[in-house]
């Protein structure tokens with residue numbers, strides 16, 4: 001039986017272990033121990049992701065990520081009636097430890113009750129928050145599942161991520177020419193000015209319902225009194241519409257070309273890379289049918305919502321696994337106001353258990 005108090009305790013214990021992206025070792029060691037207690041023989045793949053399974057045929061993969069964003073060190077969870085919050089100086093880490101806790105509680109409940117269940121695999125990934133890096137490097141030879149449920153969405157578990165965009169990151173490296181800013185600025189060529197010329201030709205923010213564009217960082221110059229020789233601009237754009245992606249890509253390359261013409265002495269290099277690819281769930285998607293049926297059997301009405309973000313689910317789908325992302329009771333992710341709603345967390349554990357019992 002799903003035990004609310006045990007689930008809340010597991011969650012609080014998990015978030016007390018610091019695991020900012022890239023520093024998930026302590027959390028992984030703790031999780032391996034928990035999985036051993038549940039009768040699994042967990043392994044860490046070459047990238048440090050934690051994988052376990054019971055070896056049965058046609059397993060269902062349950063997944064969540066181990067890393068959290070900053071400020072995420074020394075988290076002190078506070079249980080306040082039906083909510084869990086941080087002390088306001090850090091995030092809570094419900095993204096994604098609420099997912100980890102829900103999966104662990106379901107596995108514990110099933111083991112305790114000794115009921116027959118569908119074979120299961122679990123994958124707990126590293127470095128999701130910095131670009132799905134753990135999932136990208138996951139050892140898929142250790143995964144047999146063709147269906148997966150990823151606990152990494154906002155809101156209650158009945159909230160299913162119905163679509164996710166393609167994400168393209170870009171770097172623009174501009175090299176001008178340094179010169180003393182007061183003595184002979186005429187000899188210089190400002191890389192920052194060139195960066196500005198490019199940026200003003202680009203869109204910003206929300207472009208339409210399914211597309212966004214952002215310049216995230218500009219690094220350039222060395223000192224106040226020198227014409228800056230180099231500047232790097234980093235940004236990203238996303239869309240669920242492939243034609244829109246093409247037109248943004250074109251706009252970016254035209255902006256760079258025209259600025260190249262205007263500043264022929266500068267060197268402007270650009271690199272684009274696709275971080276993850278779009279998907280839209282269909283009604284006949286195997287994992288979607290599983291999740292919606294399980295939710296309804298619990299009296300929860302599934303709600304399908306598109307997301308502007310990506311999750312490990314994007315990578316699983318690219319690897320041919322029908323993956324569905326559901327909510328894990330978390331709200332205001334990536335902020336110090338983050339909270340987990342306990343009844344929703346209990347529902348997430350129930351969902352997980354029901355998926356395995358069916």
Ligand SMILES: [Zn+2]
Nearest residue numbers: 065095096152
């Ligand atoms: Zn997450």
